[in-house]
Amino acid sequence: MPHVVTDHCQDCRYTKCVDVCPVDCFHGSAERLYIDPEVCIDCAACVPICPVKAISDSFDLDGDGDALVELNRRMSLELPVVDAVAEPLPTAEAKRVALGY
């Protein structure tokens, strides 16, 4: 199963991940990012980069892994590729603290 972006990204959008992705598999809305599972090659370079641990191998998501893959797949079809690092959202720091990172 491929890697996915989880809800941790919501209201954060640090986008550090897109800088290390070798295949430009990230897509994004104004609030968060998603991974196109058809493009991700599972190199995992983005996993330790994310300040809020928002990226995970879907295998490790108990129960809802498949649903998250589908969400990431669906949203990637609708949203544009994000391949440039952007400023985090103004809400990012508060979300990070709330998540305990």
Added chain:
Amino acid sequence: MSTATPSETTVLGACPHDCPDTCSMLFKVREGRVVGVQGNAEHPFTQGRLCAKTNHYQERIYHPDRVLHPLRRVGPKGEGRFERISWDEALTLIGERWRSIIGQSGPTAILPYGYLGTQGLVNGLTVGDAFFNKLGATVSERTFCDSGASTAYVMTVGPTPGMDPESLEHSRFIVLWACNVLSTNAHLWPFIERARAKGAKLIVIDPARTQTATSADQHIRVRPGTDGALALAMIHVVIAEGLVDRDYVRQHTVGYDELAEHVARYTPEFAAAETGVDAGVIRQLARDYATTQPSAIRIGVAIERSAGGGQLVRALACLPALVGAWRRPGGGLLQLPLWAFPVKWDRLHRADLIPPGTRVLNQWRIGAALTGEIPLDPPIRSLFVYNSNPLVVAPDQLRLKRGLAREDLFTVVSEHFLTDTARYADLVLPATTQAEQHDLMFSWGHLYLTLNRPAITPLGEAVPNAELFRRLATTMGIEDPFFHRDDQQILRESVDWDHPSMQGITMEMLEAQGYARLSLPSADTFAPHAEGGFPTPSGKVELKASMAAGGNFVLPTFRQGSNEHQDGTPVPALPTYRPPRESRSASPELAARYPLAMMSPKSHSFLNSTYANHRRQLSREGEQKVFMHASDADRRGIASNDLVRVHNDRGSFVGVAKIGEETMPGVIIAPMGHWMASSRAEATPAAINPTAFADLGCAPSFSDNLVEVSRA
């Protein structure tokens, strides 16, 4: 080594697997336990990335099924029932059996069987060579991968590193030929993307529509095994249309006039009929390749796997010289940068210890060898397997299974797990994973030496392969101190530290940084053959190969250093097309019964059969898939997700049909790696793979394989 937190340390490691990328890998250790691994972001080539195989390497280390103690068989062969014994008992048993076998039949009744299950200089390809050569055992010819391509490459351009993979970013035209980079050479991709960002065009030549192919500017689909016609037609067009770099050819090649005359027959129309590629596409490919300099060709391992695979690589090794691609960084041919590493092969193999005349057996023939279908005197009475799982990787699975089931065959397997092969062992010995051993890694995909330091002490009674062979040397009464060097000493003596390419590289530096780029010019300036200087007999690119006069051969690197009993079959001196052995034109009767060509490429999440017993990787791969084109599926009444049986005269296996554009009409694709024990019908694609060799280097011909598919 650096410390992240008081409780967590980071140990510099290296991926052990048989992959061109040899990643710098960080082991995260807490309280003596590896809690995770991560790519090393400092490494200029692997850049902090690992892959679907190795991202959770700790799950391999602590897998509940790991073999951690010596085991002795208690049930019938293949059943997989064992009892724990001590190392002393295991070694005593081996000593008794081998002394008895040697006394009765001589040492050649013992066959070593290993490859690159781990590919370090200490514990990898050559770890058992000195021991078995000293013992006088049958020499194993290990032509698992790239042996055919290597013979062709060396015949044409010599054992040169070729182009620096990192210099691909300076290429303006890149051809990935039989190479699924995104699954099997993924760390090369960013260099290709950098080139594309600067305007380079990317072409993928592959029967399969891989993710790499869909990411390219152009995907050219050839019928399996017909690529040679395409490559020769490219040469034809380059010469016929005057696109040759005449100065380069005059100064740095031999045999041009004969080649030009020879390829007159290989018109684009001829190639179109063979490959299924439109003649106009072939012409344009040749023109673009020749005129968009620097141009690069990256070939994958599977390129050799058909009757004419060797001659195909001969043709591809001629092309860069014809168009002057070698003149600039980013131009040339990328095969095995392995040749750049000053490995002391002689000291690793110790071929000097082989009793003169000792027989050589090719490992792809193990099934026929064990069942007596190859007449051997003496027969193989003991098999010692390490770094390999032949039941899944070798062809002719059914025959091999019969051979391994022989009650009189004394089989010892050193492993992490009870693999399909290990289940047939009389003794299973516990091997360490990379986290538990010391090693130094060359690479066959970049120019960095990488040091692997042990992160933890070995689990249970597992030992590194080097320690295994020290113990076996003691068991067999070999006192020569060479056989009792510790891992550090083996490691230090495995490379020539005085070689110019090692200038400035020290053990201290490797221990501090984990890796070091060979002392070669930077990828921005490295054009190793801008001024010729090819390590061939003539010093030039041998379009007409002088080494062909000696007939077919396997590089001694792939046969424990031995150069005896080479195949010697006549080899055409000029690159010559040979159609697939199993094809409508070459074997019409066979093609009538088995009309589909099968390929069995690498799976994205498995490294051959490694990781195919891990839940994580299995969940991604699912069970054995059989990709079919709708036109072939419809004709057979097969729908997606139907169970299908793939068969030919050699055997059969069962998989799940996947209908789509992944493959082309007339071709099915069955990714390899699944274990027999967890497969339906307890068989895998290896059950129907042919044992016939490709034309050069005794390479396998797994992509030259006719089959039929029916609903299971």
